[in-house]
Amino acid sequence: MSTTFDLATTPLREVNAALHVEGLAGEYVVENPRGAHNVAVGLDAPVTVTIRGHVGYYAAGMNQRADVTIEGNAGTGVAENMMSGTVHVTGNASQSAGATGRGGLLVVDGDAAARCGISLKGLDIVVGGSIGHMSAFMAQRGRLVVRGDAGDALGDSIYEARLYVRGSVRSLGADCVAKEMRPEHREELAGLLKAACYEDDDPADYTRYGSARTLYHFHSDNTY
Amino acid sequence: MTATPEDRARRGLRESATFDRTTIAAIQRAAETGIYDIRGWGAKRALPHFDDLLFLGASMSRYPLEGYREKCGTDVVLGARNARFPLHLDIPVTIAGMSFGALSGRAKEALGRGASETGTSTTTGDGGMTPEERGHSKHLVYQYLPNRYGMNPDDLRRADAIEIVLGQGAKPGGGGMLLGQKVSERVAGMRDLPQGIDQRSASRHPDWTGPDDLTIKIAELREITDWEKPVYVKVGASRTYYDVKLAVHAGADVVVVDGMQGGTAATQEVFIEHVGIPTIAAIPQAVQALQELGVHKQPGGVQLIVSGGIRNGADVAKCLALGADAVAIGTAALIALGDNDPKYAAAYEALGSAPGFYDQYQAGQDPAGITTQDPELQKALDPVAGGRRVANFLRVLTMEAQTVARACGKAHVTHLEPEDLVALSIEAAAMARVPLAGTGWIPGQGTW
Ligand SMILES: Cc1cc2nc3c(=O)[nH]c(=O)nc-3n(C[C@H](O)[C@H](O)[C@H](O)COP(=O)(O)O)c2cc1C
Numbered sequence: 189m190s191t192t193f194d195l196a197t198t199p200l201r202e203v204n205a206a207l208h209v210e211g212l213a214g215e216y217v218v219e220n221p222r223g224a225h226n227v228a229v230g231l232d233a234p235v236t237v238t239i240r241g242h243v244g245y246y247a248a249g250m251n252q253r254a255d256v257t258i259e260g261n262a263g264t265g266v267a268e269n270m271m272s273g274t275v276h277v278t279g280n281a282s283q284s285a286g287a288t289g290r291g292g293l294l295v296v297d298g299d300a301a302a303r304c305g306i307s308l309k310g311l312d313i314v315v316g317g318s319i320g321h322m323s324a325f326m327a328q329r330g331r332l333v334v335r336g337d338a339g340d341a342l343g344d345s346i347y348e349a350r351l352y353v354r355g356s357v358r359s360l361g362a363d364c365v366a367k368e369m370r371p372e373h374r375e376e377l378a379g380l381l382k383a384a385c386y387e388d389d390d391p392a393d394y395t396r397y398g399s400a401r402t403l404y405h406f407h408s409d410n411t412y
Numbered sequence: 413m414t415a416t417p418e419d420r421a422r423r424g425l426r427e428s429a430t431f432d433r434t435t436i437a438a439i440q441r442a443a444e445t446g447i448y449d450i451r452g453w454g455a456k457r458a459l460p461h462f463d464d465l466l467f468l469g470a471s472m473s474r475y476p477l478e479g480y481r482e483k484c485g486t487d488v489v490l491g492a493r494n495a496r497f498p499l500h501l502d503i504p505v506t507i508a509g510m511s512f513g514a515l516s517g518r519a520k521e522a523l524g525r526g527a528s529e530t531g532t533s534t535t536t537g538d539g540g541m542t543p544e545e546r547g548h549s550k551h552l553v554y555q556y557l558p559n560r561y562g563m564n565p566d567d568l569r570r571a572d573a574i575e576i577v578l579g580q581g582a583k584p585g586g587g588g589m590l591l592g593q594k595v596s597e598r599v600a601g602m603r604d605l606p607q608g609i610d611q612r613s614a615s616r617h618p619d620w621t622g623p624d625d626l627t628i629k630i631a632e633l634r635e636i637t638d639w640e641k642p643v644y645v646k647v648g649a650s651r652t653y654y655d656v657k658l659a660v661h662a663g664a665d666v667v668v669v670d671g672m673q674g675g676t677a678a679t680q681e682v683f684i685e686h687v688g689i690p691t692i693a694a695i696p697q698a699v700q701a702l703q704e705l706g707v708h709k710q711p712g713g714v715q716l717i718v719s720g721g722i723r724n725g726a727d728v729a730k731c732l733a734l735g736a737d738a739v740a741i742g743t744a745a746l747i748a749l750g751d752n753d754p755k756y757a758a759a760y761e762a763l764g765s766a767p768g769f770y771d772q773y774q775a776g777q778d779p780a781g782i783t784t785q786d787p788e789l790q791k792a793l794d795p796v797a798g799g800r801r802v803a804n805f806l807r808v809l810t811m812e813a814q815t816v817a818r819a820c821g822k823a824h825v826t827h828l829e830p831e832d833l834v835a836l837s838i839e840a841a842a843m844a845r846v847p848l849a850g851t852g853w854i855p856g857q858g859t860w
Contacts, residue, residue, distance in 0.1 A: 204635045225628045230565050230636030246619070246632045250565040265619035269563055284619040288560040290604070306618040307560060309604040326614060328604045348606060404609040405592060406447060 190215035190238075195224055207231055221247075225263065228256055231273075248275045251292065267294045270311055283320065286313045289330065295384040302339065305332040308349045314384035324351055325361065333380050335389065343397055351397040352377050354389070365400045438681075449681040450589065452514075452773025452783065454582050454673045454721065454743060459690045461673065462727040464840030465833050466849060469819040477818040484814040485824035488738050490715045491573060491642020491665040493707075494634065498642055498665075499551055499573055501738065502531025503810045504825060505728055507802075508670075508719050508740035509555045509575060509646070511537025513590050513599040514677030514773065515746075517544050519782045521795040522749055524548035526802025530810070535575060535740070538588045538613065538677075540602050541567040548799075553644065556633065558587060559613035561603035565636055573666075574633055575644040576626070578617075578655075581674030581691070581720040583683045584648030587615035591678060593776035596785040626662040644668050649694035649720065650687070656701035660714050668740065669698045671720025675743035677783065678774035691720035692734070693843035696830075699735035708735065709826075725812020732813065733828035734844060741809075748805035749798045750780040756792075 193203045195218060203218060204226070212233035217240060221227050225244035228237050231254040239247065242260035251270040258266070261279035265287055272292040277285075280298035287303065289311025296304075296313070302320035305313050308327035318336030325341070327349030337355035344361020350373070351364075360366075369377075374391040381389050415423075427433065441449065470476035477484060492498040507527045512520050514537065521544045527534040533551035540562020546552055554571030556563065568574065579585060590599070590611040600607040620629045630643050645659040646668035659667050671691025676684065698716055702708035708716070718731045719740035731739045743751075750756075754767040759779030765772060773783040781792030810825075817825045820832045834849040835841035841848040842855035 201635065201639070205638055208638060226632045226635045229632055232565065245625070245628045249632050250568070250636055252565060264625070268619045269560060269565075271564060287619040288563060290564065303618065307614065309560070325618075345612075347609075404606070406450075406610045406612075 190217050190236075192217040192219060194219045195222065195227070196220035200224055200226065203227070204229060207233075207235075207237065221260075223263070228254075231256070242279070251275055261298070262296075266296075267292075267311075270294065280317070281315075285315075286311050289313070293383055299336065305330070305349070308332065312380055312383075314380055314386065316384075316386070318355065321358075322361070324349060324364075327351070331376070331380060333377065333384070333394075335386065343399075345403060346397075346399045348399065350376070352380075352391075352394045353397065354394045357395075357397070360397065363400050363403045364397055367396045367398050369394065369396050450591070450678055450774050451681055451684070451771045452675070452677050452679075453684075453771035454675040455685050456771075457685055459673060460692055460837065460839045460843055461690060461721055462692060462723075462730045464836045465692065465730050465844055465846065466836060467726075467729070467733070467816055467820060467832055468834060470821040474821045476821050477823065479815060479818055482818065483823060484818050485826075486810050486814060488715070488826065490717075490738065491644070493642075493665045493712050493714060494639065494663070495573075495642040495665060496638075496640045497572070499533060501533060501551065503806060504732060504736075504738040504813070505722075505806055505809050506532050506553075506717065506738055506740045507534035507745055508674075508742040509535035509537040509553070509577070510742055510746075511539040511588070511590075511677065512542045512545065513537070513539035513594060513603070513785070514783060516781060516784055516790045516793065517542060518790050518793045518795045519746075519749060519798070520545045521548050522793065522798030523745060523802055524552070525795060525799025526745075526748075526806060527551070529799065529803040530806040532806065533572065536571075538590070539599060540564075541570070542602075546570055548795075555646075557613070558615060558617045559603075560618070561605075561613070568633070569637055571641060573642040573644060574637070575646050575668065576630070576633075576664075577646045579615075579646070579648030579650075579670075580676060581648045581670035581672050581688055582676035583679045584650040584672075584688045585615060586679060586683050586687075588613040589678045589774070591774045591776070594774070594785045599785055623658040623662050626658075630663040642666055644717070646670060648672075648674070649689045649691065652689070652694040652697040653701050656698045656716075657705065660702065660705050660707060664714060666715045666717060667698065667702075668717040668719065669694050670740075671695075671718070673721030674719055675746075676773075690843065691718065691722075692730075692840060694718075694720075695731065695734040695736060696843070696845040702735075709737070725809045725814075726816060728809050729813040729816040729825065729828055730833065732817075732826055733832050734830055734846075737826060745802055745805070746782055748801050749782055750793060750801070751778075751782050753780060756780055 215236045229249040232252040244263040248256040262281045265284045267275040268287045277296045281296045281300040283301040284303045285300040286294040288307045290309045297316040299317035304319040304323040308330040310329040314333040321339035324343045328347040334353045338357040341361035343364030377391040490499040528550040535553040553573045642665040644666040645664040647655045649671045672688030707713040715737035718736040756779040778784040781790045833846040
């Protein structure tokens with residue numbers, strides 16, 4: 189049994205408030221999102237939420253524990269700063285997908301636009317398609333897997349996040365370099381692909397990228 | 413024996429006003445190190461400031477209130493526009509956002525204690541919220557910064573208000589930095605960073621750009637917290653008129669404007685001294701924006717908090733008279749805690765500085781135990797005694813502001829108005845938009 193909210197007739201504020209009720213459990217469906225912003229933000233319960241359609245900005249923002257599926261495309265900042273649980277976008281995601289995310293798993297089956305995983309802080313992101321420019325900018329912790337290609341300036345000023353890209357990378361940002369895929373990295377990647385239901389991919393087809401750590405201390409050659 | 417200034421003058425030696433000794437030392441330092449100077453504190457150059465404004469006390473044409481006896485209210489309500497739980501503060505002086513990381517845990521605790529004792533708010537900072545700080549702060553404002561270090565929905569729900577930081581007066585357009593000496597294990601853990609690195613943080617928010625996006629971002633924060641908490645927007649003073657208008661359009665309940673004198677924990681010297689506008693120039697711009705939108709000092713309106721170089725109750729009163737609803741203090745609160753105290757003269761000397769000059773907040777070697785993460789140095793600060801000093805200072809600021817307000821015939825400090833002020837210089841008159849003392853002339857507005 190699931191509970192259904194219809195955003196065509198119920199105000200967003202009521203829907204989010206209902207999803208914030210203490211001790212929430214079970215399955216929820218949100219119908220007719222029609223590109224609404226801030227759908228299912230701030231959840232903190234072991235629930236399943238299915239959003240039937242496209243959403244605007246910040247869907248499932250700051251998610252904790254919930255498993256959220258967006259059956260459609262997501263606007264800017266989907267799952268921004270998520271802490272735990274899973275967020276699954278079946279379509280494409282706009283810019284800043286998973287921005288500053290701190291935990292859990294974000295899967296985008298389609299493409300993700302610019303700044304995917306910007307300021308990443310521990311979240312894992314798996315993108316089925318390609319990602320735009322400035323992705324993983326200043327990414328601190330967490331992992332970003334891209335089954336397609338990456339745009340310009342991947343991983344600019346990256347810290348300790350690990351990036352795995354199967355296709356081409358148009359350019360690397362400051363201080364981001366390709367790194368050796370050691371057995372532990374192949375294993376880590378296989379686990380991430382499996383969690384995102386892409387277990388048929390061969391980790392050997394991917395390249396790992398990370399920080400060269402030359403910008404960790406200010407010095408006169410930091411002309412970036 | 414070194415020559416005195418008089419000796420040098422007698423010998424006909426003349427120091428250049430353009431290349432003075434500080435300038436020469438800066439050039440020499442740059443030539444030696446090849447890296448720009450990073451320091452704490454705020455702008456050190458002379459700027460048009462509150463000292464360039466005076467109050468017109470009451471006499472015949474205005475009626476004063478009795479000092480001490482007649483009531484002069486000091487309470488303020490912030491953020492009643494949208495929030496279910498606006499902030500009710502007993503005094504109009506708040507503690508500005510200063511990060512755990514820049515400041516020691518003890519300093520944050522002391523600020524919380526001092527603010528709570530006087531019924532006002534304190535604010536987190538770049539490094540997230542610590543349990544000590546939450547525990548000791550009755551009203552805690554949680555900053556939402558571009559770097560989002562430690563940002564999490566639990567702390568958001570624990571906060572009493574949310575402050576979206578776009579910039580600081582010391583560095584409008586610049587991100588934060590925290591040098592490696594201060595990125596201790598705890599600080600690094602809270603920020604998800606490797607220990608000991610020179611941390612530089614973003615100057616732009618990662619998931620929104622521009623006022624239309626900010627509208628959605630504010631709505632998101634309200635949705636996450638069930639519309640309970642006031643949402644502030646903090647800007648460094650530069651294009652203040654436009655920034656305030658856009659912040660209000662985006663849905664801010666409170667706008668915080670920080671002038672260029674505002675303090676910082678670590679910023680490039682060139683940024684501190686050359687970017688932004690003085691506090692007295694920013695306030696009238698902010699007020700004009702709020703007035704044009706019909707939300708200045710209105711029920712359900714938008715409140716204005718001003719900071720940047722506030723040192724005493726006269727400064728507080730001048731901010732309120734120019735149209736602020738409350739003020740925030742950073743540097744002065746640190747001084748109240750013991751920063752730059754002559755009792756640390758020997759320790760400052762050992763660091764190549766002196767009481768009254770110490771601005772190396774970035775270095776983490778603060779003998780006063782305030783701007784350090786060193787467990788030994790931190791012991792110099794007793795958070796209980798420090799809290800009491802901060803509370804004392806906040807009380808003095810409030811009583812001084814009341815003294816001025818009563819002299820101007822006001823039964824509440826926020827009743828002070830621009831009409832109570834005059835300026836000592838043409839610059840200050842033009843910026844603060846009050847007449848030059850003894851004249852009716854406000855440069856740029858009509859003729860004498
Ligand atoms: C040590 C220190 C740390 C600061 N950290 C922050 C911060 O984390 N976030 C922020 O918005 N402002 C920060 N500021 C600026 C203050 O919030 C405030 O705008 C400024 O100190 C006000 O000016 P004043 O120091 O002249 O009172 C910091 C200031 C100082 C002195």
